[in-house]
Amino acid sequence: MTPPGENGPRRARVTINDLAAELGLAKGTVSRALNGYPDIAEATRLRVAKAAERMGYRPLAQAQAIRTGRARSLGLVLNAGRSDAHKPFLTDFLDGISRAASEENWTLTVATALDEADEVATLDRLVDEHKVDGFILPRTKLHDPRIGLLRRRAVPFVLYGRTGDPEGCAWFDISGEDAMAGAVARLAKQGHRRIGFLGGHPDFNFSHLRRDGYLAGLEAAGLPHDPALIREGIFTVPEGEVAALDLLDLPDAPSAIVCALDLAALxxxxAALRAGRQIGRDLAVISYDGIPEAATLDPPLTTYVVDTRAAGRRLAQMLLARIRGAAPETLREIVPARLIPRGSDRIWSDARPDRARPDPVSPGTTRQDAQETRASKPQPFA
Amino acid sequence: MTPPGENGPRRARVTINDLAAELGLAKGTVSRALNGYPDIAEATRLRVAKAAERMGYRPLAQAQAIRTGRARSLGLVLNAGRSDAHKPFLTDFLDGISRAASEENWTLTVATALDEADEVATLDRLVDEHKVDGFILPRTKLHDPRIGLLRRRAVPFVLYGRTGDPEGCAWFDISGEDAMAGAVARLAKQGHRRIGFLGGHPDFNFSHLRRDGYLAGLEAAGLPHDPALIREGIFTVPEGEVAALDLLDLPDAPSAIVCALDLAALxxxxAALRAGRQIGRDLAVISYDGIPEAATLDPPLTTYVVDTRAAGRRLAQMLLARIRGAAPETLREIVPARLIPRGSDRIWSDARPDRARPDPVSPGTTRQDAQETRASKPQPFA
DNA sequence: GCCCTTGCCGAAACCGGTTTCGGAAGTGAG
DNA sequence: CTCACTTCCGAAACCGGTTTCGGCAAGGGC
Structure with a gap:
């Protein structure tokens, strides 16, 4: 690779005309040679390729775009209204996408929207202006208006997640349902018989999948399904807190809880602190997402992590394939999440329900008294 | 606004030729009318504008680009290697940028890089391919190779932060130095005389600014500068923990600590837990950044917040101006951070402070806090 | 009444590519 | 030795815009 921007204040772009002139060929010939047309002699193709390399020729994407109709750009519109959620993953996600895209000399165009309607309008605008050739749709909903739009306008897209009506959809997803079922199985194996569930907002497709996975896990373990142990619709940490408190205050409270998202676990x-329950001691928890904070909680949170970077990368590759004509039905992948066992789902049988407790983060510290700091919520390091 | 993608499977784009044919004008005339050339009759301009509106004409950005040399896109390359840091702000930042950009019908192109060299190479590639017209450079360093490259290649850019050699640079920044000085003043006013400092990594420009602000604050308060109370080079929570422990283990430990980043405060x-010190009781803390977790810590962290969304928005506007020819020297803005007083910098009277007896202050006075926000303001920086 | 502006628009070149079309060589069969 | 058939390339059209250039018609000064 040549040192970037090495010479002079304004090294002029070398165009296909420069190349053609240098080679004594017609520019059309050069273009065909570069693009692998079959009616170019092998010797010529080589000569052209070499000269292009030597002169540092880079086709101007937008000049190509106007004839080919390809902007060579992948679109991603983020919802900035729901400011929670994919935040922690965003950098990794973007990195996965943009890296895969740039391997093929494509780029990533991102836009933001404030709500669902704005999202659709933004997609529409980008399509109109032909700024992108296709979209990655994160956070799919059960009924997703974005999909309707893109279908109507016949522009390629790939879902990160699944949706209610799969027709014409390509997707990549993590099997949250298997993770939830696995979590239940793991807890049941430890002897838990009352296992609660903290689920996500029903607008989102993954919420149903994960709840169903939880139920399937119960059934597989031969445990009864008690609707009282289920709380759903959680989207933020405070929402998770009230829902969890709800569960813990039950007369017949669960001894273990499965969370569909780490935010709920947070x-x-x-809630456990407020209710006087000690996670990892008299309450087992398994969660899902793998946010970085999970590792530094006390006790560290056992959770299923998803490799967001890999997801972004794969999504970009699939979208590229879709744009190039692959049928959506052939582009559907579901991969498992990976369980990271940590302390939260282990019950120490020997411990006294008191103060002393193995503290992996800061050994030998006296824990603050929960009652004393009543007003401000005691908080593990989030 | 027309309902998005309303009709048919493939409503064809309306081009400038369609418009011209419909109007019985030459396409060049239509183009000039749309772009406000002075040699078009007002009546004609109106007629064209109306027809364009009615037919839903949207110029194809890349077609314009090839002649005008404007891709109508802002570039942002993120460093995915240093996975920490601006993560929590990223969505807001992107939202600010992309919203300002799309107001002018521009878009945002984002790429990622793994390290500094990759960053420069990525910039170079985007410039070569003319994918973007300019860049926003986040996380500026004292000596920033990205700036060198962009200067050499004469492509417009705007810094988010300042840098060592300001020549030819436009920037937007938050006055971290004033914040740090203000933090010291606030603590000194409470009677603290030994105030420690946890600083960022010296590669980054803001680290020097904030440390200098801390020092200026000391001087303004008439406090001595004790190098032993300063720890720098912090970039992650664990690094912050060891540095803080270092400070707290000092024979003559500080009674208050100013943090240049919330990560360090975390x-x-x-560290305080491990050292048996209670923040808000026998240790006062003021930090900087305003990450969401700060509010839920125990006690809640008093910190200076920066409005990342507003920063993104302003940066985009400034970059646009820069691209349109404004001189970089005229595009330099520094705005103050906003102090959010919470519990961590207040010392409750019944505690026994090490060296100083802070004024007893009831935990509920926000009016005084508001005053202190803009209290002392040493200005050797600007 | 004539000439010189000025206002306004059409025509065509242009931007940097891609794609179509046709023709000049070379090749093999008859 | 023809002739049809490939092989390979040049020329030109094309994509959807922007910009330059020149000319026609109206208007004003003399």
């Missing part, structure tokens, strides 16, 4: 940690 | 919270 809330659960707070 | 580490400090852990």
């Amino acid at each position: 809330g659960l940690y707070r | 580490g400090l919270y852990r």
Whole structure:
């Protein structure tokens, strides 16, 4: 690779005309040679390729775009209204996408929207202006208006997640349902018989999948399904906290809780503190997402992590394939999440329900008294 | 606004030729009318504008680009290697940028890089391919190779932050130095005389600014500068923890600590727990950044917040101006951070402070807080 | 009444590519 | 030795815009 921007204040772009002139060929010939047309002699193709390399020729994407109709750009519109959620993953996600895209000399165009309607309008605008050739749709909903739009306008897209009506959809997803079922199985194996569930907002497709996975896990373990142990619609930490408190205050409270999202688990940690329950001691927790904070909670949270970077990368590759004509039905992948066992789902049988407790983060510290700091919520390091 | 994608499977784009044919004008005339050339009759301009509106004409950005040399896109390359840091702000930042951009019908192109060299190479590639017209450079360093490249290649850019050699640079920044000085003043006013400092990594320009602000604050308060109370080079929570522990283990430990980043403060919270010090009781803390977790810590962290969304928005506007020819020297803005007083910098009277007896202050006075926000303001920086 | 502006628009070149079309060589069969 | 058939390339059209250039018609000064 040549040192970037090495010479002079304004090294002029070398165009296909320069190349053609240098080679004594017609520019059309050069273009065909570069693009692998069959009616170019092998010797010529080589000569052209070499000269292009030597002169540092880079086709101007937008000049190509106007004839080919390809902007060579992948679109991603983020919802900035729901400011929670994919935040922690965003950098990794973007990195996965943009890296895969740039391997093929494509780029990533991102836009933001404030709500669902704005999202659709933004997609529409980008399509109109032909700024992108296709979209990655994160956070799919059960009924997703974005999909309707893109279908109507016949522009390629790939879902990160699944949706209610799969027709014409390509997707990549993590099997949250298997993770939830696995979590239940793991807890049941430890002897838990009352296992609660903290679920996500029903607008989102993954919420149903994960709840169903939880139920399937119960059934597989031969445990009864008690609707009282289920709280759903959680989207933020505070929401998780109230829902969890709800569960813990039950006369017949669960001894273990499965969380569909780490945000809910964060809330659960707070709720446990307030309810005087000690996670990893008299309450087992398994969650899902793998946010970085999970590792530094006390006790560290056992959770299923998803490799967001890999997801972004794969999504970009699939979208590229879709744009190039692959049928959506052939582009559907579901991969498992990976369980990271940590302390939260282990019950120490020997411990006294008191103060002393193995503290992996800061050994030998006296824990603050929860009652004393009543007003401000005691908080593990989130 | 027309309902998005309303009709048919493939409503064809309306081009400038369609418009011209419909109007019985030459396409060149239509183009000039749309772009406000002075040699078009007002009546004609109106007629064209109306027809364009009615037919839903949207110029194809890349077609314009090839002649005008404007891709109508802003570039942002993120460093995915240093996975920490601006993560929590990223969505807001992107939202600010992309919203300002789309107001002018521009878009945002984002790429990622793994390290500094990759960053420069990525910039170079985007410039070569003319994918973007300019860049926003986040996380500026004292000596920033990205700036060198962009200067050499004469492509417009705007810094988010300042840098060592300001020549030819436009920037937007938050006055971290004033914030740090203000933090010291606030603590000194409470009677603290030994105030420690946890600083960022010296590669980054803001680290020097904030440390200098801390020092200026000391001087303004008439406090001595004790190098032993300063720890720098912090970039992650664990790093913050060891640095803080270092400070707290000092024979003559500080009674208050100013953190240049919330991540360091997070580490400090852990360190305090391990060292048996209680923040808000026998240790006062003021930090900087305003990450969401700060509000839910125990006690809640008093910190200076920066409005990342507003920063993104302003940066985009400034970059646009820069691209349109404004001189970089005229595009330099520094705005103050906003102090959010919470519990961590207040010392409750019944505690026994090490060296100083802070004024007893009831935990509920926000009016005084508001005053202190803009209290002392040393200005050797600008 | 004539000439010189000025206002306004059409025509065509242009931007940097891609794609179509046709023709000049070379090749093999008859 | 023809002739049809490939092989390979040049020329030109094309994509959807922007910009330059020149000319026609109206208007004003003399």
